[in-house]
Amino acid sequence: MAAGNARHGLARVLSKRGVCSRSEAARWIAAGRVSxxxxxxxxxxxxxxxxxxxxxxxxxxDIDEPARLYLMLNKPRGLVTTAQDERGRDTVYRCFDGAQWNNAPLPWLAPVGRLDQASEGLLLFCNDPEWAARITDPQAGPDKTYHVQVDAIPDEALLAGLVRGVEHEGALLRAKVARLLRAGERNAWLEIVLDEGRNRQIRRLLGAFDIEVLRLVRVAVGGLLLGDLPKGQWRVLGEAELAALDA
Structure with a gap:
């Protein structure tokens, strides 16, 4: 079939146009709401x-493809990165309750990657699936930087081990960069940079060294910094920030 005649399922089309998530589109279609x-x-x-x-x-x-919107949220701890949670837990979408953009309600936005419930910090959202795929690409996507509080005082050998990595459940878990930020009497803060995304990667990696994560905050995606954005607040990304992320 020629590329110009490619066909996509209706639910996927609604999602790619930024109207709603693919699962939500499927529910709308099954309910007879779509023609x-x-x-x-x-x-x-x-x-x-x-x-x-x-x-x-x-x-x-009739649906019109909405203007593309890209934003960053300072995700609070305790929220689940999903649109709907089957267990009734609060989700990141609570942070957008009543939110507007250009004097209109926000269009449907999807998380770009995720942070687990216990993690916090920089989380991207957009209604552009192709852009999201580039940002989350494990090979070509930007690095992610985290500040991690742990229940130990890591030495140089342990930091080197985090970069060297460990095998866990058939996968190599490793950090691109691991360095000590500051230490107290019984715990410390590390800066860990990842160049790939695996589920709960930092917690699993540190757990392999019998180290518990007390707090985990994503502070940067590529050159985009969380900065002083208040917890639970969001802002739209500028053109220069988008270009830097997509470089």
Whole structure:
């Protein structure tokens, strides 16, 4: 099939246009809320020709691809990085309650990567799936920098071991950079830089050395710094920041 005639499922099309998440789109479609060229479609995989002129409507209103929006949030500890949590826990979307952009409610935004419930700090959001894929690409995406409070005073040998890495459940866990920021009597703060993303990577890596993480804060993605953005607050990224992340 020629590239110009490529077809994508309806739920994927709604997600790629930044209307809602793919799972939410599937629910809308199954509920009969979505029509294509005036006909209700209940199949999330209903084929839509890429670049075609199919008229897609939700609740009878034609959808327009929203303006692309990219923002950063200072995620508080205790929130889950998901749109809906089956266990009823508070999610990061609580931080956007009532939020507006250009005098209108925020468009649907998806997290770019994630931070686990106990972690905090810089979390990106956007309604541009292709950009999100580039930022989270394990090979070409930007490094992520974390400040980590631990229940030990690491020495140089341990820091070197974090960079050398360990095998854990069939995966090599390692830090690109690990250095001591400051130390007290019984705990310390480390700066750890990752150049790949694995689930709970820092906690698992330190756990392999019998070190417990007390706090974990993402402070930078590439050259984008969390800075003094208050906890639970967000701001839109500027063009220069986007260009630096995408470099």
């Amino acid at each position: 294509v060229d005036g006909r209700t479609v209940r199949d999330p995989e209903f084929p839509i020709i890429a670049g075609g002129n199919a008229r897609i409507a939700v609740d009878g209103r």
